[in-house]
Amino acid sequence: MSHRLAFIGFGGVGQGLADILIKQEDTLSQQYGFETKVVAITDMMKGSVYQPDGLDLKKAVEVVRSTGSLDDYPEEPGLIRDLDSMETIKKTNADTIIEVTFTDVKTGQPAIDHCKAAFKSKKNVVTTNKGPVALAYEELNELAEQNGVYFGFEGTVMSGTPALRMPLTTLAGNEIYEICGILNGTSNYILTKMEEGLPFEDALKEAQAKGYAEADPTNDIEGYDVRYKTVILSQHVLNVPVAIEDVACKGISDITLEDIEEAKNNGKRWKLLARLKNDGGKVTATVGPEKLPLDDPLASITGATNAVTYYCNLAGPITLSGAGAGITETGYALLIDLIHFQGKKEAVTS
Numbered sequence: 172m173s174h175r176l177a178f179i180g181f182g183g184v185g186q187g188l189a190d191i192l193i194k195q196e197d198t199l200s201q202q203y204g205f206e207t208k209v210v211a212i213t214d215m216m217k218g219s220v221y222q223p224d225g226l227d228l229k230k231a232v233e234v235v236r237s238t239g240s241l242d243d244y245p246e247e248p249g250l251i252r253d254l255d256s257m258e259t260i261k262k263t264n265a266d267t268i269i270e271v272t273f274t275d276v277k278t279g280q281p282a283i284d285h286c287k288a289a290f291k292s293k294k295n296v297v298t299t300n301k302g303p304v305a306l307a308y309e310e311l312n313e314l315a316e317q318n319g320v321y322f323g324f325e326g327t328v329m330s331g332t333p334a335l336r337m338p339l340t341t342l343a344g345n346e347i348y349e350i351c352g353i354l355n356g357t358s359n360y361i362l363t364k365m366e367e368g369l370p371f372e373d374a375l376k377e378a379q380a381k382g383y384a385e386a387d388p389t390n391d392i393e394g395y396d397v398r399y400k401t402v403i404l405s406q407h408v409l410n411v412p413v414a415i416e417d418v419a420c421k422g423i424s425d426i427t428l429e430d431i432e433e434a435k436n437n438g439k440r441w442k443l444l445a446r447l448k449n450d451g452g453k454v455t456a457t458v459g460p461e462k463l464p465l466d467d468p469l470a471s472i473t474g475a476t477n478a479v480t481y482y483c484n485l486a487g488p489i490t491l492s493g494a495g496a497g498i499t500e501t502g503y504a505l506l507i508d509l510i511h512f513q514g515k516k517e518a519v520t521s
């Protein structure tokens with residue numbers, strides 16, 4: 172099955188997926204019958220190219236990495252430049268929009284409007300952008316359903332680690348009554364590095380250089396990113412909507428090297444934790460730093476790795492751990508949604 176993709180946003184994660192599609196083209200085709208043509212790429216500063224017959228993706232990535240812009244993508248018959256995001260969504264022949272613009276933690280825009288426009292144009296959306304899912308979950312899922320298209324967002328929580336799909340599929344049949352997790356790669360990376368003696372600011376710079384941090388890293392260090400992920404877990408996994416403003420939220424920006432040292436001397440370690448408790452359909456959720464004893468399973472999670480424990484009434488506590496951020500890992504999250512979507516579609520048509 173062949174997909175025609177359009178990227179809205181072509182930063183780290185967009186390029187991460189592009190690299191995977193280039194490198195794994197043959198394997199994906201042979202193992203899953205999965206074939207893609209990237210027909211359009213539109214980015215705020217890097218410009219826009221649209222080729223209805225399919226772009227040379229390798230060339231597009233090379234040009235962006237060497238010049239920072241798509242303007243140097245070679246001229247060719249049929250090539251259209253400078254479409255904006257909405258034109259790309261509505262007017263191109265793409266059937267699936269890869270929405271990988273920045274997450275706006277206040278409004279979720281312009282990503283919410285991108286998703287709406289795509290669904291109304293009968294196009295699928297696969298995204299790692301937390302804004303639309305945290306702020307407009309119900310509306311967007313309904314719109315996708317009404318238009319018979321797919322909405323995939325696995326990478327919004329824990330990057331390529333299946334924090335959303337795993338509890339809903341592999342743990343099906345359990346009642347999940349509590350969730351506790353380390354859900355932000357950047358802040359966990361900073362806390363780990365501070366324990367090694369690196370100052371906060373230097374650790375943050377490293378996390379940014381590695382592609383873990385949000386465009387505005389305040390969202391990582393003040394807990395807003397985790398708050399969005401908490402809301403997504405509540406809505407999608409527990410099936411109980413929770414409003415952003417009802418999640419008490421504190422980040423790690425106040426934690427000093429002295430605090431880290433004091434915890435260490437007392438056999439403890441600071442972690443930024445999300446906690447959700449489902450009490451008969453009412454969810455209480457919090458985000459904040461806590462000192463965990465070293466024998467707590469979440470205390471041993473270091474660097475950009477994340478972990479989440481699902482407390483299940485039948486299976487008991489199940490902990491899933493893996494990358495919480497990263498270009499390739501999050502690009503992979505988009506791929507896994509595309510492959511699952513293809514599987515669903517084939518099941519319906521066979």
Ligand SMILES: NC(=O)C1=CN([C@@H]2O[C@H](COP(=O)(O)OP(=O)(O)OC[C@H]3O[C@@H](n4cnc5c(N)ncnc54)[C@H](OP(=O)(O)O)[C@@H]3O)[C@@H](O)[C@H]2O)C=CC1
Pocket residue numbers: 179180181182183184185213214215216217256271272273274281299300301326327330382383384385386495496497498501
């Ligand atoms: N990095 C990670 O590990 C993870 C990221 N995510 C989420 O994935 C998304 C992408 O992340 P990442 O690639 O790291 O972020 P980047 O900041 O690297 O890339 C975002 C890109 O989107 C572009 N952009 C912003 N607004 C628009 C717009 N209105 N129209 C078109 N393009 C736009 C930016 O343009 P320019 O810079 O040229 O102005 C930039 O190139 C974010 O929502 C993030 O929260 C989720 C999980 C993990």
Ligand SMILES: N[C@@H](CC=O)C(=O)O
Pocket residue numbers: 327329330354355356357358383384385391396495496497
């Ligand atoms: N900035 C986020 C990226 C993934 O959502 C993080 O550090 O976890």
